[in-house]
Amino acid sequence: MQIAFVKCHGSGNDFPLVDARELDLPEDAWVRLARALADRGGPVGGDGLLLLTRGDATHAFGMRMFNSDGSEAETCLNGVRCTARLGFERLGIADARVLLKTSDAEARLQPELAPGVTTIRTRVGPVSTRAADVGLRIAEAEVIDAPIAGLPSARAFTAVAMPNPHLVTFVEQVDEAELVALGDWCEAAPALLPARGNVSFVEVRGSDDAPALFVRTYERGVGLTNSCGSAMAASTYAAARTGRIPFDRETRVFNRGGMVRASATEAAEVTIAGNATFEWEGRIAFDPATGTLGELEVVARRPDEVAAWEAMLAGL
Numbered sequence: 001m002q003i004a005f006v007k008c009h010g011s012g013n014d015f016p017l018v019d020a021r022e023l024d025l026p027e028d029a030w031v032r033l034a035r036a037l038a039d040r041g042g043p044v045g046g047d048g049l050l051l052l053t054r055g056d057a058t059h060a061f062g063m064r065m066f067n068s069d070g071s072e073a074e075t076c077l078n079g080v081r082c083t084a085r086l087g088f089e090r091l092g093i094a095d096a097r098v099l100l101k102t103s104d105a106e107a108r109l110q111p112e113l114a115p116g117v118t119t120i121r122t123r124v125g126p127v128s129t130r131a132a133d134v135g136l137r138i139a140e141a142e143v144i145d146a147p148i149a150g151l152p153s154a155r156a157f158t159a160v161a162m163p164n165p166h167l168v169t170f171v172e173q174v175d176e177a178e179l180v181a182l183g184d185w186c187e188a189a190p191a192l193l194p195a196r197g198n199v200s201f202v203e204v205r206g207s208d209d210a211p212a213l214f215v216r217t218y219e220r221g222v223g224l225t226n227s228c229g230s231a232m233a234a235s236t237y238a239a240a241r242t243g244r245i246p247f248d249r250e251t252r253v254f255n256r257g258g259m260v261r262a263s264a265t266e267a268a269e270v271t272i273a274g275n276a277t278f279e280w281e282g283r284i285a286f287d288p289a290t291g292t293l294g295e296l297e298v299v300a301r302r303p304d305e306v307a308a309w310e311a312m313l314a315g316l
């Protein structure tokens, strides 16, 4: 079969995005497609696979997201922006509730962050800090700015379910080697965290008047990425919940891939506005039984969008 897709990114978190509303494949075939298309050594590559899926009575469309290891995540907030953009374009709308695996998100087209940068705002929540929702097997009901017994780190963490699982710690300066070691430990599905987790080290930057965060994330099922939207949202909520930034204050959240604007409410809702950049469109033969890919055909390139994003990055 032929798979048509858009190669897109949100804050440098990049994905092949497939309009799967009319594609019915067995579950294991989606896993094979994610592994094949997101393989960095293959013809496409990405941090995972996004599917635009059918909606229901209250959702115009939905999204499924598979990590590059083939595991399916509950959400992907950089991915929701890209998927919502495709849904908006296909349906001729500018806002929607997006159905996710176990939750949903509001998405709306926004004024551009920078000239030529398509921008989508998403709102999710209430997010949960119940340790059980984060998948932590501990006696405490929640972890807010506290060490986690059994984790090989003495740092203080805040555990947040977006609803995908996030462990956030605030640091003076991100130590990537330390982050990777801890992320790898979580990837082994330890008894403490059997469903694994996304781990973020966060620097508080900016000023009281203009708060800013820098987030570096080791993603479950992927490894270090340029950016993770649900991690930026979890970090924003954790920073507000622990008094590092005010609630309801728009905060610039930087990462290796770019920047989004985010805020969190006391009622645990988180809003993120960021880019949804379409870089090129392609088509590739895929054998659902074996996961084998054929030759890649690039059908359209979007140099203007790529340039607009690069200009925005240069101005940060």
Ligand SMILES: N[C@@H](CCC[C@H](N)C(=O)O)C(=O)O
Pocket (backbone or CB within 6 Å): 013, 047, 048, 065, 067, 072, 073, 074, 075, 076, 077, 078, 079, 164, 165, 198, 219, 220, 221, 222, 227, 228, 229, 230, 231
């Ligand atoms: N990059 C994503 C999150 C993708 C899923 C994550 N790795 C998980 O398994 O929970 C984002 O932008 O939120």
